[in-house]
Amino acid sequence: MTRLNDANQVLAREIIGRYPKARSATIPLLHVAQQQNGYITQEAIAHIAELVGATSAEVLGTCTFYEMFKMHPVGKYLINICTTMSCALMGAEQLVTHAEQRLGIKAGGTTPDGLFTLERVECQAACTEAPCLQANYRYRYRVNAAQLDQFLDDLAEGQLDAEIPAHGVVARVRQSIPVDRAVSVVAPDDVHEAPVWMPLSGTTA
Amino acid sequence: MSETVPVTLNGRAIEANKGELIIAAAERHGVYIPRFCYHERMSSVGMCRMCICEVDTGRGPQLTPTCMVAVAPNMIIDTESEMTKNVQQGVLELLLANHPLDCPVCDKGGECPLQDQAFSHGPGESRYIEEKRHFEKPIAISDIVYLDRERCILCDRCTRFADEVAGDALISFSYRGNETQITTFPDEPFSSYFSGNTVQICPVGALTAKPFRFKARPWDLSQQESTCTTCAVGCRIVVESSRDEVLRYMGVDSEPVNHGWLCDRGRFNFESVNSPDRALQPLVRERDELRGVSWNEALAAAARLINEARASGGAARVAVIGGARGTNEDAYAWSRLGHEVIGTPNVYSQMGDGLPADLLLLERATIDEAANATTIVLLAPDLKEELPVLYLRLREASEKKRSRILEFTPKQTGLTRYAWRSIGYEPGSQVAVVEEALADADIAAQLAKGNVVVVFGRMNLAETITAGVLALNRLLKAVPGSKLLPAFRRGNSLGALQVGMRTGPDGLNIRGVLQAAADGKIDCLVLVGADPLSDFPDTDLARRGLAGARRTIAVDTFLSASTARADVVLPACAFGEKDGTTTNLEGRVSKVVRQVSPAGNTRPDWMIASGLALALGSDLGYADVDEITLDIAINVPGFEEVTAASVAANPDGVVAGVPTAIPPVGLLEGVAPERNSYDLRLVVSRTLYDQAAGTAHSPSLAHLPRGSAVHLHPLDVARVGTRDGVEVKVFNARATVVMPVVADASVLRGTAWMPWNNPGPNVGELIDCFAAVNDVRIENL
Amino acid sequence: MSSYNWAPGFIDDGDRAQIVTSRFQYEDGHTLDRYLATGGYAGLKAALARTPTQVHEEVKAATLLGRGGAGFPAGTKWGLCPEGKWPRYLVVNGDESEPGTYKDRLLMERDPHQLIEGCLITCYAVGLSQCFLYVRGEMALAQERVAAALNEAYAAGYIGRNILGSKFSVDIVLHWGAGAYVVGEETALIESLEGNRGMPRLKPPFFPAAIGLYGKPTIVNNVETLANLPWLLTHSAAEYMAIGTPTSPGTRMIAVSGHVRRPGVFEIINGTTTFRDLLYGDEFCQGIRDDNELKAFVPGGGSAPWFLPDQLDLPFEAKLVGAAGSMLGSGAVMVMDETTDIPVAALTLARFYAHESCGKCVPCREGATWLERIMERLVDGHGTENDLDQLLEIGQTICPGPFPHAASERLGLAAVPFPFKMTTICFVGPSAYTPVHSAVTLFRSEFEARIVKRKLIPVSIGASDE
């Protein structure tokens, strides 16, 4: 079964419940699916389409627009080396070449043991710390060849398991809105008046 | 009059309509701004950037996508400036960058907006020397439509159509940037009933339709405007042919009717016109063999049979059934033949799935009025299946929040998703359900807003119309002033009824005719494009009636199950082979045209009627079809304004008036008995694709019917103790049939739904057409 | 001041006013405890003590310029919601992906409560009934920190129903992105938040303040913009205006990357700090690495036309920078020293924008890729002289008319001021052209040096002479 499992369906309902329109939960739910399976399966897309009230084709369209969603299995660790300008100025290409040699794959490929997928990616918002990379979206800054080797070793040996979860897990801390604090979701078509704290004039809330 | 806004267009002062897009205002004033993504029937997206012009709103000329920006007072629009031209050339060069230069083998070549605009607004040549985008060559995205992604310019027209107009968002953009492409979800083809429209609106040759691929070059086509008669919506079309063969129908943007759209059944069943199985030759039965004869021989034989019948016991021993499929002129000629020449009151154009003729006396709504009603009440069959383009119009009314739909239905329909309230009912309980709804405060308040249109038709072929009509009467009484849109299904049902294909005094309707025939009281049955064995809901009665009638004369385009045993077969012209007028469900009369020569030895129905009249010793007096049109205008109440000239002058058609008098139609008394808890109440209705001749003889459509099956609510599937897909025994006192079960949440609990006239066991075996309702029981094999 | 470098990249040497980075010195600056201990949520309380209109007026008076790129004053934007149209939404733009830009992530990782407080103040002032905090998908830590902070703030009564006992109630929902630069554009952000492909909408008619999320009025603000609000409310517009210059008041965060001795993120004083201060100043980047010469720099993120050493003395002032042929954009300076291979550097940016095109506009979808292909050819030594003109001509389809660039004494070029005309919906298309145009205009000879002069195609049966 690569649809969302029971626990994730509960989570999915909670997430959908935060939005005025279920469709808005599409991307968060795709993340949930990717966390569950490591990548996005067709069944998961169809399931999410059911949950948010879209067609599978529409969810597929959304899914393929965004780079983080992988339609095929990738390595346990996705190593993303930034090659945009700031990192390129500081030697990102050499780092990619080194990583390719070290892992024995070309950027875009996955090692035969399924541990690493190497990607050349665009700016990661760490430009002052170039060249930088992310492993499953956890940063390593100002990386040189030796540090990269060490890092890959540590990952392979499981030394960084506490810091870097397997691919698909983005945030380990999730928002949860306590029921007694939640304001009801404001559906766009149901509300036509100003919120109560917006007095016509003068007084404060 | 709408408000106008003064603007300057290429130095000329013009008045644009308030809120109008610049591109539309310019076009109305004779200035065509090039475009690819813009389509006046869909929301603007501004994707292709081809329509950019310099527009000055007081801040100096700005590059403005004219398909997205509405006119504003004193705007200065320049569609010819140097800058505008440069931009348009540049955009075209980029559009062509990845477009394959395969115009010589492309179906669109010759009518391709990209090709045309490349000539008129393009740079002439491309400097793009990089390798072009490559995709696997055409992929089938549905049964009928192929997609060539290399040719696609990503204008978002097909995807917008699928989402906004059809409501079937089964094609979508996927991937991003230069890798963007149109895709369907794997294993979920673009199986929309409206897929063919995407082919028509594709501005390049990326989408092509199987029936037309490689058939002809557009410049070889000749064309005329006509009206589709596949169903009673009467969409405006262009019939295109080459070398005397019909090759394509295209939708015409008719404001009051179809907005340019067609359903796939209507669009592609032209294939049946060219079918090798057509009846092409008059036939007469001799010693159990049908033998080809001349028209004279055949008409003489037919006249003999009619005379024999009349001689044996009066003209009432002859019955004329059918005629809703032809033109108004056909129906009028046949009605005169039946009533005046033969002299029988047993003339009837509907096949047991129709509506009482006296409904024509009620105030009728147009499609536009329905689509602009405050409330649309549906006491109707699934419009998506039966009147697809009416479904599009009403869906739009709901989506654009113009109208609220209040639906009463025994099974969820295509419009249920869009309904404000959808109320399910078990057949037989219509009156109670409507009364309950009228007592609901919300519903009463909604109806009290006025401007109500009721769409009324046959929701269920396995019950008499009685309960439906009584429910309709309750509604009309409760909401005075509401108008009726009769959901006739067959192309010219309303026209045939109004011009006279209805019973005379003491005449029998189809049910009566078949019963009388079965009882040996009909000696000659004339079937005018009618096939009771597959069209009449009570198959047993149809079979007995055909067997009981001593003689049968069949006028048809194909030999059907019912006509194969006829004594005389008179081959008729198909659509596209004859001129005339047709009437849609709002009473709109528009032209149908002869675009190709009649196949073989076929003749238009009206001419066959005239010939038969002559053979019977009377002259209807018609030398050509226009004379009949005129005769109708003179003689048929409501058709006074409908002349050949007025129809020619109004391509969208002329709406006929309400007839003056139609005798009240008696209804069968019928109180639905309580349903035994072991039984399921039977609901039978049509699907868009079934075994109708036009579909079955069109190779592209023939395999599309889903097949006979019994659909049950998932909980009933469990209750019966079976599973989805398993074959079961479905039976009642009349018959037993074996068919697969489909678990279907759109079916009401306690009912069983079956599609009518689909491949597989004949559902009609289970139906007693005299019973108020029919029940069935299900057992495992 | 402490300069404990908890936030990689952030440097707070010197003695400048700190508005948004005051808690970056604490390792636990992201917790509610630390936040409250350092004056947190006082701005919210100050706001609740006034009417929404008064709060709005205060923000307007401060001329708080948007930090997302366009520099539009936040107070004015808030006022663009059509009167009487409800509900209204707040969408926080935390999709930071512009090349060179690195500040919103720091603000979310290091001081999420400050951002949350900013959101609350905005919702209160404009009457927004729900807030969506859109965080770039690749920023796992930022998402965790914001999620944790939201959970704490909900529990403590700062978010949700009847905040701090008042009638003011609002939910803040954390939303994940999933990797698409163009989604940073506000209308694409809204599409994405509606669950769609992140393709921008055309403005007009789709100005978010009028027709935004679900077609309702929607305020879209950048993370840094909103992070200024707590300070602004605990202080005043007058105090805010006292920092910087009247047209560019306050501070702003600038990331300097590339070939400087000490790259980093700095909170600088708006309007007065110059590029020279920043690149060479002791409290900032301390000069070019290895004492090399400065060749060129990008003053405002990858979309900004390039500057030369000629422009070093310009201050961070939008008008002046615009007149000089570029823009301040998202607060990112990328520095290239004399060793830089200009065509290669420009290619990395051209590739970025081609890759990030959403695919909607033909000039961007086809043009950007074409530019990238030609640039690649040129860099690989397979270009022809024609290619340079071709680049500029393709650019003319994306941005017809004069295109902004810096003045150069060396080349005898006068500046072409910002902005430009464009045939695309959003700035991704033009941005693909910008680095190409700057590089070709300012460093044409570097391209020419790579071009193999092949006037004739050699017809030979022997080995090629290459």
Ligand SMILES: Cc1cc2nc3c(=O)[nH]c(=O)nc-3n(C[C@H](O)[C@H](O)[C@H](O)COP(=O)(O)O)c2cc1C
């Ligand atoms: C292509 C493009 C990308 C953008 N990316 C971002 C971004 O990553 N973060 C951001 O805050 N604003 C970005 N913007 C600017 C936003 O559209 C918008 O102006 C900004 O979020 C408004 O917030 P502000 O007024 O507070 O600056 C981008 C604009 C464009 C055209």
Ligand code: SF4
């Ligand atoms: S300019 Fe590019 S990224 Fe922006 S909307 Fe157009 S195609 Fe999309």
Ligand code: FES
């Ligand atoms: S027709 Fe206006 S952008 Fe395509």
